[in-house]
Amino acid sequence: MIICVNSPASTQTINMKKGIIFSATLLFTVYAVLAQRPAKFSDEMKTSQVAAVKAATAHAWKGYKKYAWGKDDLQPLSKTGKNWYKHSMLMTPVDAFDTFLVLGLTTEAAEAKKLILDSLSFDNDNEVQVFEVTIRILGGLITAYELDGDARFLQLATDLADRMLPAFATPTGMPYRYVQLQTGAVRDGINNPAEIGTLMMEFGQLSKHTHNNKYYDIAKKAIMYVYNQRSAINLVGEQIDVNTGKWVQQNSHISGYIDSYYEYLYKCWSLFGDKDFKEAFDQHNAAIKKYLLAITPNGTFLKVVNMHSGKQVATTYGALDAFYAGLCAFAGDVPLAADIQKDNYYMWTRFGMEPEQFDFASDKILSPAYILRPENIESCFYLYKLTQHLEYLWMGKVMLDDILKYCKTEEAFASIKNVETKEQSNSMQSFFFAETLKYAYLLFAPEDAFDLNNAVFNTEAHPFKILKK
Numbered sequence: 001m002i003i004c005v006n007s008p009a010s011t012q013t014i015n016m017k018k019g020i021i022f023s024a025t026l027l028f029t030v031y032a033v034l035a036q037r038p039a040k041f042s043d044e045m046k047t048s049q050v051a052a053v054k055a056a057t058a059h060a061w062k063g064y065k066k067y068a069w070g071k072d073d074l075q076p077l078s079k080t081g082k083n084w085y086k087h088s089m090l091m092t093p094v095d096a097f098d099t100f101l102v103l104g105l106t107t108e109a110a111e112a113k114k115l116i117l118d119s120l121s122f123d124n125d126n127e128v129q130v131f132e133v134t135i136r137i138l139g140g141l142i143t144a145y146e147l148d149g150d151a152r153f154l155q156l157a158t159d160l161a162d163r164m165l166p167a168f169a170t171p172t173g174m175p176y177r178y179v180q181l182q183t184g185a186v187r188d189g190i191n192n193p194a195e196i197g198t199l200m201m202e203f204g205q206l207s208k209h210t211h212n213n214k215y216y217d218i219a220k221k222a223i224m225y226v227y228n229q230r231s232a233i234n235l236v237g238e239q240i241d242v243n244t245g246k247w248v249q250q251n252s253h254i255s256g257y258i259d260s261y262y263e264y265l266y267k268c269w270s271l272f273g274d275k276d277f278k279e280a281f282d283q284h285n286a287a288i289k290k291y292l293l294a295i296t297p298n299g300t301f302l303k304v305v306n307m308h309s310g311k312q313v314a315t316t317y318g319a320l321d322a323f324y325a326g327l328c329a330f331a332g333d334v335p336l337a338a339d340i341q342k343d344n345y346y347m348w349t350r351f352g353m354e355p356e357q358f359d360f361a362s363d364k365i366l367s368p369a370y371i372l373r374p375e376n377i378e379s380c381f382y383l384y385k386l387t388q389h390l391e392y393l394w395m396g397k398v399m400l401d402d403i404l405k406y407c408k409t410e411e412a413f414a415s416i417k418n419v420e421t422k423e424q425s426n427s428m429q430s431f432f433f434a435e436t437l438k439y440a441y442l443l444f445a446p447e448d449a450f451d452l453n454n455a456v457f458n459t460e461a462h463p464f465k466i467l468k469k
Contacts, residue, residue: 038390041397049397049444054103056404056413057437060428061100061108063412064092070119076412077426085126089133090116094140096433098462101147102449103441116144117152122160127180127187130167131195133160135260135460136430138202143462145209154209161206161215173221174242175199189242196242197223197261200268200277201458208467220276223268226261227280234287235307236261251314252307254288255321255357260459262288263323266331271456271466285331294360298350299343300336301360316366317347318357319373326379329386330452341383344376345395353402353419370416371427372407374435374461381443385452396443403436435461 060074068074071081072091084091093112100109138160145153166184167175174196177188203219229245230236231252238257239249254262265281268274291310292302302321304314322344329337348354354376356367377399384392406422407413413432414424438461442450455463 038394041390041393045397046393046444049400050441052400052404053437053441053444054105056408057099057103057433057441058105058108059408060412060433060437061096061105061111063409065111066411068092070115073430074412074428075426076409076414076428077424079411084132085128087124087126088119089126089128089137090120091136091430092433094120094137094144095430095460097140098143098147099433099438099441102438102463113144113148113150116156117150120156122156122163122181125180125182127178127185128164129178129195130164130175131177131198134164134199134202135458135462136434138206139458139460139462139464140434142202142205142209143464146463146465157206158210161203165218168218168222170242172225172242172245173218174225174240174245175222176242190239190248191242192239192257193226193236193261194257194259196226196240197264198459199223200264201271201456201464204268204272205464205467220274223261223264224276224280227265227284230284231307233291233308233310234283235291235305235310236284237307247307250307251304252292253304253316253321254292254302254324255304255316255318259320259323263327263459266327267456267458270330271464281331289336295339296343296360298346298360299341300339301343302340315359315361316357317343317360318367319354319370319375322347322354322375322379324379326375326382329379329382334383334387337379337383338387341379341392341395344379345398348376348395348399348402351419352422353406353416355419365420368418368420369425370407370419371425372403372413372415372429372432372436374431374439377436377443378439378461381439384443393443396440400440431460
């Protein structure tokens with residue numbers, strides 16, 4: 001039907017259409033605004049998420065027991081066990097033990113404890129990576145002692161630390177990357193800030209329990225040497241020679257090779273009250289905010305720059321970088337933490353799960369795997385505990401639900417080879433127990449499940465009690 005625009009009827013029709021369009025626009029705007037407000041996250045929903053995490057933890061442990069008992073890790077697709085070195089270090093049981101305690105899984109905790117105390121020995125010819133063994137095994141044993149009280153955990157921790165001390169015998173005090181546990185032979189003197197600095201919490205806490213300052217002193221000398229080699233603009237590089245103290249790789253960022261060095265400076269201040277760590281963190285953190293932040297429509301990312309000039313080198317970002325939102329929140333900068341967590345959540349939802357690494361400028365994946373990493377959920381945990389904002393519960397729920405949906409196997413959980421295709425890969429590293437499941441649980445657990453004022457998590461999510469300073 002043709003309507004004459006000059007007729008009263010046509011004018012009425014046009015006005016009606018305008019009214020409908022205006023009403024629809026207003027309704028859409030209202031819904032859009034409401035959509036930005038996180039919906040209520042009920043206690044029943046929290047309880048459901050907690051139950052899901054407990055069930056997932058028990059499921060993963062059952063697979064480990066069935067197919068990899070006594071080994072370091074379960075390979076979930078081939079259903080076989082795998083060791084890191086010649087002899088098992090019981091990575092999974094040690095990493096998982098305190099998670100079982102935190103989650104109240106008493107049967108699983110008892111099984112892990114018996115295996116550790118019956119079988120774990122460091123009197124073998126393993127050549128181990130100092131960093132990985134420190135954060136997973138030394139850290140796990142110290143927390144096991146603090147939560148369980150069995151002195152045998154502390155004895156194992158002390159024995160392990162003593163066997164790794166030869167790694168620190170360098171002109172700078174910075175350790176070699178590898179040490180042989182029986183002979184003390186060392187190798188790989190090109191180290192990085194993360195592997196050098198991320199020993200301080202574990203060695204320092206061991207000193208508190210043994211009343212022997214040698215562990216604290218040797219680890220502090222190492223981390224502070226890195227700090228003293230910072231550039232004129234207060235950034236550190238990616239690799240450094242432990243014998244000469246010269247930088248070998250001068251890219252600066254918050255990702256692997258550097259990440260937990262920054263984390264431990266602040267956390268060691270929180271744990272030990274040592275002002276040197278706080279001063280170092282403040283210097284670095286100001287430089288990070290000045291030179292690394294990249295504000296985009298999808299959130300605040302952190303770029304790669306030259307440590308001396310601060311000039312941009314790359315726009316890569318990934319799963320490991322996601323920890324910095326949680327660290328910022330823990331260190332008191334909640335607004336910046338919230339901005340960064342926006343990009344963390346974008347990274348997860350943009351690809352259906354977070355990739356190991358992508359280019360935030362081109363919005364393209366560089367490394368497509370998801371290996372059950374915890375850092376994104378970890379940041380949700382810190383932000384929710386410190387703000388009580390429901391959006392972080394919803395973010396965490398999306399991440400946990402995706403893990404349960406895409407990573408679960410018949411017998412355990414598997415890493416994802418490609419986040420776009422969701423093809424699984426044959427790996428379930430021990431940090432899935434130590435970190436990912438623990439942070440997921442604590443995000444939804446009752447408020448009294450963990451008190452950030454009484455303990456500090458190491459980078460493997462083993463909580464260390466804040467002892468008398």
